[in-house]
Amino acid sequence: MSGPEAPILRPEQALAELIAGNHRFVTGTPSHPNQDAGHRAALADEQHPFAVIVGCSDSRLAAEIIFDRGLGDLFVVRTAGHTTGPEVLGSVEYAVTVLNAPLVVVLGHDSCGAVRAARESLATGTQPPGHLDAVVDAVLPSLRRAEAEGVDDLGRIIDIHIAQTVEALLDNSAVLAAEVAAGRCAVVGMSYRLAAGEVHQVAGEISAAAGSDPAPAASLG
Numbered sequence: 001m002s003g004p005e006a007p008i009l010r011p012e013q014a015l016a017e018l019i020a021g022n023h024r025f026v027t028g029t030p031s032h033p034n035q036d037a038g039h040r041a042a043l044a045d046e047q048h049p050f051a052v053i054v055g056c057s058d059s060r061l062a063a064e065i066i067f068d069r070g071l072g073d074l075f076v077v078r079t080a081g082h083t084t085g086p087e088v089l090g091s092v093e094y095a096v097t098v099l100n101a102p103l104v105v106v107l108g109h110d111s112c113g114a115v116r117a118a119r120e121s122l123a124t125g126t127q128p129p130g131h132l133d134a135v136v137d138a139v140l141p142s143l144r145r146a147e148a149e150g151v152d153d154l155g156r157i158i159d160i161h162i163a164q165t166v167e168a169l170l171d172n173s174a175v176l177a178a179e180v181a182a183g184r185c186a187v188v189g190m191s192y193r194l195a196a197g198e199v200h201q202v203a204g205e206i207s208a209a210a211g212s213d214p215a216p217a218a219s220l221g
């Protein structure tokens, strides 16, 4: 359950729920929790999502589907290439401090078009038209980091971009960093495989400080 009466999970419990849901999705045994009319009505007055997803907008990366969750479970912020401008930071801070979400997941994926576009822009020295340049510019620091580390494989570059995004969230949001330092929240990075449907954690960790305020183990249904 994730209605108004649901307990706040510890970060590692929230991560376990996401991994369990992804396993159901991968194995073709989804339970589609929290998608019924009764749950919809129970959530009308308030929400307590147990995770924030900062994901790529890619149409194949629908968070509630790949984690087999429903209404009120996930607070989802998506941009092409999971870039983290001020509106994204503000949205994450809202979910963590006002809604008390205990986990933030940066969700990237293989074959990411935003990373490919940024690579192409860097290789050719050309800027994309319109506002696409904002997406490319936001990915460039990850490409420079990959270059400095001698990484040329697109899959590994994408993992670096996910890790870079985790660090950017913590570096640019003192509010989020404070919540993490207090053990009330954690930030991790996950990479999704389009064909297999699996997520793999590639960045971030849940510190030992997390869980200093024990909550009962809970099933989210």
Ligand SMILES: [Zn+2]
Residues within 6 Å of the ligand: 056, 057, 058, 080, 081, 109, 111, 112, 113, 114, 115
């Ligand atoms: Zn993408």
